[in-house]
Amino acid sequence: MPDGTNTGRPRTRIQQRNRDLILGAALDVFSLNGFRGSTLDEIATQAGLSKPNLLYYFPSKDAIHTELLSGLMDTWLDPLRDLDAHGDPIPELLAYVERKLEMSRLYPRESRLFANEIVQGAPRILSALQGDLKHLVDEKVVVIRGWMDTGQIAHVHPYHLLFSIWSLTQHYADFDVQVRAVLGQEEPFQEAPAYLKGIFLKILTP
């Protein structure tokens, strides 16, 4: 992911570096074990810092997790935000699929962090799902419905269409081990882009 997640307070270079170390390590650990399954010990070891030093930078285990989730939520929605109502509908949607798949390829830990959180009932981000996410989706669904009503793309359930895009693209990050187990040695992300573009073209063509 990008940035140094600056929450406003000024920081020295060493502060910034250690915060980043901690958040990176926490992303490794939380994304692989979920919140409750992760320990500060593991995060500290992974970050190369002592446990008390971790808690010098963040007040609690919960605070680290929350910082990660809220810092990432925005970035995670960017691909959908970029869906342009004035673009050419089919290429626009295929490009969205491509961006989402690229996110899975480049940021599998972030994808699994969300997957863990949501599979486990989204206790910490339910309000964000019902708020920011739902509002953005509602807004884009209007655009998609417009494209359908003018016959520019096929008529399918717009919400479930978006679920399909999320599901299919994130699958390659979240279920990576299963995909690789089944494919043997073939590289998943080599075939996936063409495959997904192909099927979404069929789904969307009027």
Add this chain to the structure above:
Amino acid sequence: MPDGTNTGRPRTRIQQRNRDLILGAALDVFSLNGFRGSTLDEIATQAGLSKPNLLYYFPSKDAIHTELLSGLMDTWLDPLRDLDAHGDPIPELLAYVERKLEMSRLYPRESRLFANEIVQGAPRILSALQGDLKHLVDEKVVVIRGWMDTGQIAHVHPYHLLFSIWSLTQHYADFDVQVRAVLGQEEPFQEAPAYLKGIFLKILTP
């Protein structure tokens, strides 16, 4: 899921009842928190038994989890096993999609149990994925390739086609909270079957 998961040893009615209570409670807890995020305390409370009593029936936390996973793996693969090489290809595949979606609707806990395990790297079932699962998939891919080569269904990457079916159907169980958050009050499983059949018909039609 079905059965009383009999592993061979004879059991009294009270033994069977308590084993089932424990496995049911463990399914609730493990499917919501993953293995490491779950505690025997929670499982015991959920089962209405004391913690030592749990460990009278199962030797360890790990044993409960393993029993759940291995007992379920077979059932989980049944819908794919039922894919009939001699059936009518498109209806056959659509029926498979329907069976998988029905599994998500009826057994969301089981779906989330696997989702947690796989998202977290499948430490306990990797060998089953590389063994039983891969072999079954390889076998069915031969069937699907046959249907493609004779022009009965469209030519798409058969492995990724199966990933798509798993991903799209399980999404409604594993990411249920997100789906519901976005849909508001609309019931996901009302629209999903028709939507999925519709898009897979487009994908598969030559």
Add this chain to the structure above:
DNA sequence: GTCTATAAATAGATAGAC
């Protein structure tokens, strides 16, 4: 079979020296 009590290890978090 089921319980209370408890062991032994690990968890998150704090105190205080440096």
Add this chain to the structure above:
DNA sequence: GTCTATCTATTTATAGAC
């Protein structure tokens, strides 16, 4: 800022009475 030492609660698991 970073560390060692430590507190307190929780965790898995066992011992042993009933």
